[in-house]
Structures are given as C-alpha cells and as structure tokens.
Amino acid sequence: MFTPYKLRGVEMINRVVMSPLCMYSAEDGVVGDWHVVHLGSRAMGGAGLVIAEMSAVHPDGRISIRDAGIWDDKHIEPWKRVVDFVHENTDSKIGLQLGHAGRKGDTGLSWQRGTDAQMEYGFDIVAPTAIPVSERARTPRVITDEEITALPGLYKRATERAEEAGFDVLNFHCAHGYLMSSFISPLSNHRNDELGGPLENRMLLPLKIFAEVRKAWPEDKPIVVRISAVDWEEGGHEIEDAVEIAKMFKAAGADAMDVSSGMVTNKRPPDTSMFQVPFAERIRADAGMATMAVGNIETGEQMNDIISNGRADFCVVGRGHMYDPYLTRHIAREIGYDYPWPNEYGRGGGFRSKL
Numbered sequence: 001m002f003t004p005y006k007l008r009g010v011e012m013i014n015r016v017v018m019s020p021l022c023m024y025s026a027e028d029g030v031v032g033d034w035h036v037v038h039l040g041s042r043a044m045g046g047a048g049l050v051i052a053e054m055s056a057v058h059p060d061g062r063i064s065i066r067d068a069g070i071w072d073d074k075h076i077e078p079w080k081r082v083v084d085f086v087h088e089n090t091d092s093k094i095g096l097q098l099g100h101a102g103r104k105g106d107t108g109l110s111w112q113r114g115t116d117a118q119m120e121y122g123f124d125i126v127a128p129t130a131i132p133v134s135e136r137a138r139t140p141r142v143i144t145d146e147e148i149t150a151l152p153g154l155y156k157r158a159t160e161r162a163e164e165a166g167f168d169v170l171n172f173h174c175a176h177g178y179l180m181s182s183f184i185s186p187l188s189n190h191r192n193d194e195l196g197g198p199l200e201n202r203m204l205l206p207l208k209i210f211a212e213v214r215k216a217w218p219e220d221k222p223i224v225v226r227i228s229a230v231d232w233e234e235g236g237h238e239i240e241d242a243v244e245i246a247k248m249f250k251a252a253g254a255d256a257m258d259v260s261s262g263m264v265t266n267k268r269p270p271d272t273s274m275f276q277v278p279f280a281e282r283i284r285a286d287a288g289m290a291t292m293a294v295g296n297i298e299t300g301e302q303m304n305d306i307i308s309n310g311r312a313d314f315c316v317v318g319r320g321h322m323y324d325p326y327l328t329r330h331i332a333r334e335i336g337y338d339y340p341w342p343n344e345y346g347r348g349g350g351f352r353s354k355l
C-alpha cells in the first residue's frame with residue numbers, strides 16, 4: 001500500500017485514497033474553510049489521493065442547496081484555495097468528482113433526512129425516465145432533448161474550471177443512481193429511443209459526455225470513473241455488465257474504474273467487510289485496467305492484501321477517513337513503515353507513549 005502508482009503523468013505516493021464525501025457545507029456551490037480543513041487534513045493524514053465530493057455541473061443537479069458546485073466560474077477560486085493548500089503542504093494529489101444528482105436531487109442535507117427539518121428546495125429533478133428512486137421519493141421529470149444536448153457542454157465547462165482550480169485527477173460520477181448512473185442502469189432507464197434499450201445504447205450519453213470531458217482535461221492528467229458495478233436488484237446490473245461498462249470507458253480513455261455498487265434503487269447492499277472488492281478484482285482482471293476498491297476497507301492488513309494480491313490498485317476509504325483523518329500515517333506506524341511526517345509535525349511522528 002505504500003508503493004507509488006502513476007496514472008498518466010500523475011504519481012500517487014501510495015495507494016490510499018479518500019473517497020468523495022458530500023459535506024453539505026457549501027454556499028451556492030462555493031466551498032469554504034470547512035473544505036480546506038476537511039480535505040487538507042486528510043491529505044496531511046497521508047492519503048496519496050483525496051477526492052473532493054460530488055460537485056454539481058448544474059445548480060439543479062444538487063442533492064441539497066448546500067452541495068459543492070463547479071457550474072459557475074465563481075467556484076474556481078475557492079476550490080483553488082483547497083487545492084493549493086494540499087499541494088503546498090502535503091505530498092498528496094487531489095481530485096474532483098463531477099456529478100449531476102438527476103432524480104436523486106433535492107433530497108436535502110443528509111443529517112436532516114427523515115426529520116421535520118428536511119427541506120426540498122424545488123430543484124427541477126430530471127431523469128431518463130420518470131421513475132422515482134423509491135416509493136417515497138419525488139417522481140422526476142423526463143429530461144428534455146434540449147437538456148440532453150446541453151449536458152456535454154456543462155460537463156466540459158466544469159472540467160475546464162477543475163483544471164483552472166489545479167486539480168490533479170477527475171472522478172466522473174456514474175454511480176449510485178445519479179444522472180449518469182440512471183442512464184446506465186436498466187432499472188432507471190426505460191427509454192425507447194437510441195439512449196435506451198441495450199447496454200450500448202444506455203451508455204451512449206455517458207460516453208458522449210465522457211469524451212467531452214476527456215478532450216477538455218489535460219492529456220497528462222487521469223480520469224477515474226465511479227460506477228455502481230451491480231444494482232443488487234433483480235433485472236439490474238450484474239458484474240458481467242460492469243466489466244462491459246469498464247471496457248467501454250477504457251476504450252474512451254478512462255484510466256481507472258472506481259468500483260462502488262447499488263443505490264440506483266433504495267434496496268440496501270450487504271454492509272459486510274470489503275464487500276465490493278470482488279467487483280474491483282473482476283473488472284481489473286477482465287477489463288484489464290486499474291481499479292479502485294471501496295467499501296468497508298479499514299486496516300493496513302486489508303489494504304496490503306488487496307494491493308499485493310492484485311485485487312485492486314487503490315484502496316478507497318470514506319467513513320474510515322471521517323473517523324481518522326490520519327488513517328494512513330497511523331497504519332504506517334502500526335505496520336512499521338517509515339512514512340515521514342510534515343516538518344511541523346515531525347516530533348509527533350516520533351511520539352511514543354510512556355505508559
């Protein structure tokens with residue numbers, strides 16, 4: 001886990017990645033001090049790559065009014081402040097996740113859902129087909145042809161802004177039932193035009209948008225695609241579909257697949273240890289590309305097992321990083337790896353209990 005890995009011209013110093021985590025703490029999409037500390041401290045904590053949360057390419061593509069954004073030029077400078085902190089103070093790389101919440105938009109702040117405080121903001125939520133994500137969820141409106149035509153341009157501009165802000169990596173969000181994912185999954189895409197039907201058709205729009213993003217993003221910087229490998233639901237995707245999806249993104253120039261699962265419907269995936277690692281392993285073997293494994297990965301032993309056995313190339317950790325921003329440094333110490341601490345904290349790295 002402490003061996004470097006290079007994607008295009010960007011070398012990560014180790015295989016630990018902080019998973020994108022929506023913070024619901026931006027104002028009109030503008031990130032602030034919270035994000036400097038949140039992302040900055042995980043980078044100081046030693047993860048080779050920190051991926052900033054899903055950032056909306058359109059204001060209606062937000063989960064809540066406090067989601068991070070990248071739909072406007074005013075978002076560039078505040079993001080640059082976060083990126084500059086990471087680059088100036090740590091050896092980590094930093095990525096941005098581009099997304100559009102689609103039919104899962106306007107569901108409010110995570111900690112208010114299901115309470116009286118939960119708010120909807122009246123975003124115009126769109127989807128390939130008017131199928132709500134669950135029985136209790138709002139029914140989306142079918143996205144218009146004009147809106148579909150505008151999407152590649154929205155993602156392209158968002159990509160250019162991410163480059164202006166100085167991000168090293170992009171994460172193209174095609175998982176969890178958000179707009180791209182809802183086009184890809186047969187559970188949410190029942191269209192009978194060329195964007196619906198067989199997998200090749202359902203992939204047309206995500207691949208078209210990906211092509212725009214790839215063109216707008218510098219040649220020497222990588223793009224990772226996050227997918228829901230399986231839908232955990234009858235009639236949904238199985239791992240064989242995910243391998244085909246990965247092959248299509250690889251052919252389009254994707255550098256790695258970030259392999260999540262589920263959340264296209266409200267059916268809960270099993271919440272067991274490392275439950276999605278087999279999907280990353282299968283995609284890595286059958287599509288022949290780098291993968292990121294995510295989901296209930298906790299320990300250095302697990303990470304070394306995943307990396308050294310070729311099950312995935314990166315270990316992505318979400319909640320574990322919320323619990324412990326210094327996860328990577330703590331693991332290094334546990335397993336006896338000499339991982340230098342920042343100068344300011346050098347004495348902390350050498351700290352040993354006297355108890």
Ligand SMILES: Cc1cc2nc3c(=O)[nH]c(=O)nc-3n(C[C@H](O)[C@H](O)[C@H](O)COP(=O)(O)O)c2cc1C
Nearest residue numbers: 019020021022053054294295296297317318319320
């Ligand atoms: C608070 C929270 C916010 C999240 N936000 C995002 C997000 O912005 N984009 C995304 O792809 N996944 C998001 N996820 C999913 C995580 O990135 C990760 O895939 C999931 O938590 C499983 O990894 P873990 O077991 O290490 O936490 C979020 C998860 C949590 C708990």
